Amino acid sequence: TKVLLNNRIVDLKSANVNILDRGYQFGDGVYEVVRFYDHAYFELEAHLIRLKESCEKINIPFKMHLKKLESDLVYLMNTCDYSTGYVYIQITRGVMDRNHIYRDQLDLKPQLVAYTVKEEKRPLKLMEQGITVHVTDDIRWLLCDIKSLNLLGSVLAKNKAHEKGAKEAVLHRDGIITEGSSTNVFIVKDGTLYTHPANNLILNGITRRVIIDIAKKEGIPIKETAFTIDEFLNADEAFTSSTTAEIMPIVSVLLDEKTYALGTGKRGVITQKIQDAYSDLIAKIPQN
Numbered sequence: 001t002k003v004l005l006n007n008r009i010v011d012l013k014s015a016n017v018n019i020l021d022r023g024y025q026f027g028d029g030v031y032e033v034v035r036f037y038d039h040a041y042f043e044l045e046a047h048l049i050r051l052k053e054s055c056e057k058i059n060i061p062f063k064m065h066l067k068k069l070e071s072d073l074v075y076l077m078n079t080c081d082y083s084t085g086y087v088y089i090q091i092t093r094g095v096m097d098r099n100h101i102y103r104d105q106l107d108l109k110p111q112l113v114a115y116t117v118k119e120e121k122r123p124l125k126l127m128e129q130g131i132t133v134h135v136t137d138d139i140r141w142l143l144c145d146i147k148s149l150n151l152l153g154s155v156l157a158k159n160k161a162h163e164k165g166a167k168e169a170v171l172h173r174d175g176i177i178t179e180g181s182s183t184n185v186f187i188v189k190d191g192t193l194y195t196h197p198a199n200n201l202i203l204n205g206i207t208r209r210v211i212i213d214i215a216k217k218e219g220i221p222i223k224e225t226a227f228t229i230d231e232f233l234n235a236d237e238a239f240t241s242s243t244t245a246e247i248m249p250i251v252s253v254l255l256d257e258k259t260y261a262l263g264t265g266k267r268g269v270i271t272q273k274i275q276d277a278y279s280d281l282i283a284k285i286p287q288n
């Protein structure tokens, strides 16, 4: 495995980071995950723009040229011996003596690390069968639009879901569904698609944006309007979306030790239509 360390490609073994890196001490940094299929990145530019925006929102200066970073990441992808996988990219604020205050540290240099991971196959079977989710409190902070390295809220929620045999945690704030622990959440009711508006309470997923575009093209009414737990349980269809798990039907829901079937308990027709359109986009990715 090769690693992109700032602007150098190095072997994993020699890709060491300083323990005083603020990413390690404070989770002071941001990240991205970008899929590649058959040697081509999907929505790379959108992910890199979001990476830059995440940096800017927490005052990490982002001085790289996106095109240069893009070509470094393409180079990195081409060093691996598999054609399908994803790249993990993180940027931390840099290395300094441990201190919450970073503002007087003019010599802080942001540190970028990126490496690729092999993805066995697209989760096609699960994408047809659907998954069970566990509904739980959204205990995260109020800047969820930043793709922050601080993932404890998501880690705890996902583990609780896993303990209960569910694949994903669906989070709510005071009864309003926000998103999943590492996914966005959509429902279908009476032919209309609903998802939480892109504000500070969710990460505006790149997959979410692609789905909204697909819905517009396919003539499926789409409302960026939040819904309640009750509306979620009574939806005709529901699914999660993310770069790695793509579009995953939700077919049953665990809540307060009870299990509810979602819709018919099977993948819905609108969900499938969106999955198909998404697969078409993947099949047509321009070569980087």
Ligand code: PLP
Residues within 6 Å of the ligand: 033, 154, 179, 180, 181, 182, 183, 184, 202, 203, 204, 205, 206, 207, 208, 241, 242, 243, 244
């Ligand atoms: N919401 C959260 C909290 C996430 O962590 C993620 C992805 O990791 C998503 C949504 C989906 O975002 P994307 O579609 O860009 O992968």
